[in-house]
Amino acid sequence: MNLVDRLKQVDGISVLTEKEDMVPYKRDASYFTGETPDAVVIPENPAGVSEVMKICNELKVHVTVRSGGTSLTGASVPAEGGVVISMARMNRVLEVKPSDSYVIAEPGVRLDDLNRVLGKAGFFYPPDPASSMAATVGGTISTNAGGLRAATYGTTKEWILGLQVVMPTGEIIETGGLTLKRSKGYDLTALMAGSEGTLGIITRAVLKIWPLPEATGRIMAYFTEIAPAGSAIAELKSKGIVPYIAEFLDRLSLDSIRTARGIQFPEEANYLLLVDVASTNESLHRVLELAAGIIRTFNPLSLVTTTDREEMDRMYEARKGLYSSSLIQRDTPGEYVVIADVVVPASGLPETLEGIRAAAAEFRLKVVLFGHIGDGNIHANIFADLSVEDIRKNVDGFQMSIARIAVAHGGSVSAEHGIGLEKKELLRMELEERKSSYDLDMMRRIKSVFDPNNILNRGKIFD
Numbered sequence: 001m002n003l004v005d006r007l008k009q010v011d012g013i014s015v016l017t018e019k020e021d022m023v024p025y026k027r028d029a030s031y032f033t034g035e036t037p038d039a040v041v042i043p044e045n046p047a048g049v050s051e052v053m054k055i056c057n058e059l060k061v062h063v064t065v066r067s068g069g070t071s072l073t074g075a076s077v078p079a080e081g082g083v084v085i086s087m088a089r090m091n092r093v094l095e096v097k098p099s100d101s102y103v104i105a106e107p108g109v110r111l112d113d114l115n116r117v118l119g120k121a122g123f124f125y126p127p128d129p130a131s132s133m134a135a136t137v138g139g140t141i142s143t144n145a146g147g148l149r150a151a152t153y154g155t156t157k158e159w160i161l162g163l164q165v166v167m168p169t170g171e172i173i174e175t176g177g178l179t180l181k182r183s184k185g186y187d188l189t190a191l192m193a194g195s196e197g198t199l200g201i202i203t204r205a206v207l208k209i210w211p212l213p214e215a216t217g218r219i220m221a222y223f224t225e226i227a228p229a230g231s232a233i234a235e236l237k238s239k240g241i242v243p244y245i246a247e248f249l250d251r252l253s254l255d256s257i258r259t260a261r262g263i264q265f266p267e268e269a270n271y272l273l274l275v276d277v278a279s280t281n282e283s284l285h286r287v288l289e290l291a292a293g294i295i296r297t298f299n300p301l302s303l304v305t306t307t308d309r310e311e312m313d314r315m316y317e318a319r320k321g322l323y324s325s326s327l328i329q330r331d332t333p334g335e336y337v338v339i340a341d342v343v344v345p346a347s348g349l350p351e352t353l354e355g356i357r358a359a360a361a362e363f364r365l366k367v368v369l370f371g372h373i374g375d376g377n378i379h380a381n382i383f384a385d386l387s388v389e390d391i392r393k394n395v396d397g398f399q400m401s402i403a404r405i406a407v408a409h410g411g412s413v414s415a416e417h418g419i420g421l422e423k424k425e426l427l428r429m430e431l432e433e434r435k436s437s438y439d440l441d442m443m444r445r446i447k448s449v450f451d452p453n454n455i456l457n458r459g460k461i462f463d
Helices: 003-008 017-024 048-059 111-119 137-143 189-193 227-238 251-261 284-296 309-320 320-329 346-362 389-408 426-433 437-451
Strands: 011-018 039-043 063-066 085-086 093-097 104-105 160-166 172-176 201-208 215-223 247-250 271-279 302-306 336-343 367-374 377-384
Touching: 003 011, 003 039, 003 048, 003 336, 011 048, 017 085, 048 063, 048 085, 048 160, 048 201, 048 437, 085 302, 093 111, 104 111, 104 247, 111 137, 137 160, 137 201, 160 189, 172 189, 201 284, 215 227, 215 309, 227 284, 227 346, 251 271, 251 309, 251 367, 271 284, 271 309, 284 302, 309 320, 320 336, 320 367, 320 377, 336 389, 346 367, 346 377, 346 389, 377 389, 389 426, 426 437
Parallel strands: 039 085, 063 085
Antiparallel strands: 011 039, 093 104, 104 201, 160 172, 160 201, 215 271, 215 302, 247 271, 247 367, 336 377, 367 377
16 A cells, blocks of 8 residues: 555544645745645544554655644745644643643644633743744744743743653653653653654643733833843843843834834834733732833833733734734735844844844845844844845845854844754854854754654754
8 A cells, every 4th residue: 555545544633635735734934835745644643643653654754743834934844745744633731730730732732722721720821922823832842932921931941841742653752741840861851842843743741830920011111222121121130020021123013013003102213112010919010110110210212101901912912913014014915024033142132133234234125123122032024025036145145144143142043933944054054153063963863863764854953
C-alpha cells in the first residue's frame, strides 16, 4: 500500500488528499507559501498521531505539524510537501486544578479559549501573544511565545510543567510532571519549548496558572522621544512597581489605530507608552497614581489614567489588532507585511530604534514600530511588494541590518516569533558574532538523536 492508503487505515484521524482541500495548509501567517502536501492528517488523539508518525518514519516522509497557523516565520508551512498534521481537533481543556495551580490542555486549544475557561475559576494563563484569539497551546510552546505580559510573567517556557510528546519514531513520552519544582536530570520539557516542531509533536501540556489580578488600571503617556519612556519603565521597576503590561507604539502605529478603530491620540505625539498596573481593589488607585507620578517626572507631552474596563479593553484589543490595523499603511494591496522581532536589553532600546529608523531610510522601506518596552522587544512591520526582486532584497537587507544592530547591543534576532524559514541566516549571523557557532552544531546533533530520519519539520531553524 502507498502512503495515503496506509494513512486512511489509521483509526481516529481524518485524511485530506484533494488539492483544493489542502491549499489552506500551504500557508501560515507569514509571507511564505509551502509545497502542496501529499496528505493532510487531522488526528483526534495521541494514538492517531503516533500511528501516523510510525508510518511516516518508516517511509521517510517529511512531516509538518500545524496548530493555529499563526507563525510569522514560516514555521508551519510544508517546505517539502509530505504530510501535514493539523492539531485542530485536539482542542480540549482536560483538567483545571486551581488548588495545585495547573491546567492540562490539548495542543489545539486557543489561548483566549483557555483563559475563558480559567477565568471562571479566578485564574489565567499569562503568555499573551497578540494572536491569542487564534494562537494555540501547542504552537506557542513550539515557538516559546511571549506577548504583552512577558516583561512581568516571562515567556511560555516559564509556564510549562509537563508535556506529552509523540516522537518522530512514533513513541509517546511524558516529560515533567504536575509539580512546580523538579530536579531530575536533563529538562526535556524545556528543550521542547522553542523547538518549532522539529523534535516531537506535543499532544498534551500541563501548564502553570496564576490567580487573576483583583483590579487593573492603565496609564497612557505620550512622548516625542522613546528614551524617556524607557527610562520611566526602569524607574517604575526600581521603585517596586512591576507593570502588568508595558507597551510602546510609534506615530504610524497610532495613525493606523486612529484610522482603523476611531481612537483618538494627540497629534503631536511620536510615541505612546501604555502601562497597566495590577493591585487589589483597595490599593489600585494609590498604586496607579504612584506609577503615574513617576512617569510624569519624565515629562510626557500628556498623560491620562483610567480604570474603566470598557475603555481599557478597547485599547487593549487595538494594540493586539495592530497587525491588521497597520495594513492601511500599504501603498498597494499586493504588499506583504513582514514583521521583525528583535530584542535588546531595555537600556539599548533608544539607540536600537534610532538604528532601525536609519536602516528603513537606507533601504527605502515604510516601517511601523511598536513592541514590548518592558523587555526590550521591538516589532517592525515592514510593508513591501515581495514579488519585486529589488524590493525583496531591500527587505532582506533591512532584516539583516536591524538584526546586527540588536546583536551589537547584546540582544537577539528573535524574541518570540522563532526562526522558522525566515530567520535562519539571521540566527547564523548572531551565533557567528557571538563566536557560538557550536550552538548550531549541537542543535543538529540533538535533532539527529530525536529524529534519526530527519522527517519532522525539516529545514526549519537550520538547514
